[in-house]
Amino acid sequence: MTTLKAPELLLPAGSLDKMRAAYDFGADAVYAGQPRYSLRARNNEFKLEQIRQGITEAHARGKKFFVTSNLIAHNDKIRTYLRDIEPVIDCKPDALIMADAGLIMMVKEKWPEQVVHLSVQANTTNWAAVKFWQKMGVERIILSRELALDEIEKIRQECPDMELEVFVHGALCIAYSGRCLLSGYFNHRDPNQGTCTNACRWNYATHDADIDPTTGEAIAQKMEGDFNFEAAQQKAEQSFSTTGSGQRHPKADKVYLIEEAGRPGQLMPIMEDEHGTYIMNSKDLRAVEHVARLTQIGVDSLKIEGRTKSLYYVARTAQVYRRAIDDAVAGRPFNPELLIELEGLSNRGYTGGLLERRPSNDYQNYISGHSATQRSQYVGEVLGAEGQSGVGLQGDWVQVETKNHFAVGDLIEVVHPSGNTTVRLHEMRNVEGQPVQVAQGSPVRVWIPLPARYSGALLARVIESQPPAAAAEPALAA
Numbered sequence: 026m027t028t029l030k031a032p033e034l035l036l037p038a039g040s041l042d043k044m045r046a047a048y049d050f051g052a053d054a055v056y057a058g059q060p061r062y063s064l065r066a067r068n069n070e071f072k073l074e075q076i077r078q079g080i081t082e083a084h085a086r087g088k089k090f091f092v093t094s095n096l097i098a099h100n101d102k103i104r105t106y107l108r109d110i111e112p113v114i115d116c117k118p119d120a121l122i123m124a125d126a127g128l129i130m131m132v133k134e135k136w137p138e139q140v141v142h143l144s145v146q147a148n149t150t151n152w153a154a155v156k157f158w159q160k161m162g163v164e165r166i167i168l169s170r171e172l173a174l175d176e177i178e179k180i181r182q183e184c185p186d187m188e189l190e191v192f193v194h195g196a197l198c199i200a201y202s203g204r205c206l207l208s209g210y211f212n213h214r215d216p217n218q219g220t221c222t223n224a225c226r227w228n229y230a231t232h233d234a235d236i237d238p239t240t241g242e243a244i245a246q247k248m249e250g251d252f253n254f255e256a257a258q259q260k261a262e263q264s265f266s267t268t269g270s271g272q273r274h275p276k277a278d279k280v281y282l283i284e285e286a287g288r289p290g291q292l293m294p295i296m297e298d299e300h301g302t303y304i305m306n307s308k309d310l311r312a313v314e315h316v317a318r319l320t321q322i323g324v325d326s327l328k329i330e331g332r333t334k335s336l337y338y339v340a341r342t343a344q345v346y347r348r349a350i351d352d353a354v355a356g357r358p359f360n361p362e363l364l365i366e367l368e369g370l371s372n373r374g375y376t377g378g379l380l381e382r383r384p385s386n387d388y389q390n391y392i393s394g395h396s397a398t399q400r401s402q403y404v405g406e407v408l409g410a411e412g413q414s415g416v417g418l419q420g421d422w423v424q425v426e427t428k429n430h431f432a433v434g435d436l437i438e439v440v441h442p443s444g445n446t447t448v449r450l451h452e453m454r455n456v457e458g459q460p461v462q463v464a465q466g467s468p469v470r471v472w473i474p475l476p477a478r479y480s481g482a483l484l485a486r487v488i489e490s491q492p493p494a495a496a497a498e499p500a501l502a503a
Contacts, residue, residue: 029354031354032320032325034051034329035052035326035328036342037332039071040075041070041075045082046336047343048086049340053089055088056092056093057090057092059110059113060072061102062109073116076118089119094121096124097146098127106131107135114132121140121142123143124143124145126147129143130161137162142165142188143158143163148171149166150169150172152184155189156187159184159187165188165189166188168180168191170310170378177319177322177324177380192310195331196309197309308373310376310378313346313363316349317353329346335428336483337485341370341440342370344366344445345367368400369485401438404428404430405426406426407439408423416454416457421476422475423473425484426468429467429486430463431463431464433450435450435487436450436489437486438487439484440482441482451474
């Protein structure tokens with residue numbers, strides 16, 4: 026019997042605390058963004074000092090730390106790139122994740138020993154492209170999200186000596202592996218320069234457009250600011266009236282106006298033809314049920330998206346996908362409980378993406394653009410037991426920093442690297458040690474009865490369909 030190689034589990038690190046949680050809960054490696062040159066430039070706590078510290082801590086734990094530097098560069102970024110990447114390379118990251126062919130060329134010319142991984146932004150969808158990048162000195166390809174499992178297997182067969190990485194969880198983009206122009210179109214914030222505003226997830230209402238009887242054009246109220254409404258509408262109409270072959274196509278059958286909830290009265294044009302109008306919000310990727318197949322194929326790394334997600338998201342996804350990998354390598358059947366545990370994370374509905382071919386409505390969420398949780402909600406982080414005697418508490422009590430509302434009587438899941446447990450909360454104290462019934466949302470601190478060994482645990486309130494009866498679960502009481 027052939028022993029399967031465990032793929033690397035790669036988690037996002039939006040901060041040093043999230044990096045540590047990823048490692049604690051099972052990650053082999055993390056990735057963090059380089060300031061100014063990654064596609065999370067707007068929400069990036071990593072500066073050079075944090076990158077240096079993160080790499081040092083990772084290597085001390087025998088883990089890997091990758092730096093994402095994957096924007097599609099304009100000329101002004103070319104001018105400064107080598108200057109700004111040099112101190113990052115001096116920190117000795119295990120790899121740079123890059124997308125721009127010119128920047129890759131420049132890095133490999135100046136630092137030929139620096140390991141480079143090709144970002145999903147490069148849209149690698151076939152084995153010939155993999156071989157091309159291998160000749161350019163790239164050590165790993167992060168394959169496009171638009172590939173099916175069979176296509177990934179074919180690439181592995183044709184490129185047996187190249188590292189392959191596949192996304193298995195997180196947000197999906199409406200564009201081809203992230204190359205979206207929507208945010209730039211609406212607010213002049215270019216997603217390919219790291220400033221995406223996630224316009225695909227805004228809440229839109231639609232309105233019929235009035236038509237100018239003399240010109241036949243849609244009449245709409247101009248947006249505030251310097252947005253050139255007429256030019257944008259003209260570009261949109263041109264794109265809708267030209268096919269991919271360059272042949273002209275009859276003008277759109279209908280022009281509508283969309284209104285975003287946060288910008289009342291600012292109407293923007295969309296057009297509908299015989300194929301319909303597609304509003305834009307994708308479901309989230311969840312491929313934990315495909316981990317065994319990806320392991321059998323021989324994929325080298327399984328990647329989770331979410332540098333802007335919470336500490337709880339990082340911990341929970343690391344824990345669940347670690348178990349899925351370990352089960353796959355050991356030959357154990359897939360555990361459906363893993364699907365249930367991931368329902369505890371806020372999500373826009375889950376899909377297997379394009380790993381398996383499904384009807385288009387399986388990929389899109391037409392109902393809601395915001396994340397919702399169906400099983401549990403992250404409510405707190407256990408800080409530790411220190412200081413309990415000062416407020417008159419005896420026995421097993423720990424202090425919790427709350428993140429969301431929870432109350433006495435709630436069913437609480439304690440999520441910890443050593444294993445999870447579920448208990449009923451029957452008692453709670455405030456910071457002065459006085460009994461309270463409810464812990465309001467962040468940043469309140471409370472005491473709950475829990476052994477000190479759970480210091481560092483994350484707490485989730487289990488969403489119950491029925492009010493709690495007599496507790497069958499272990500009680501959280503002193």
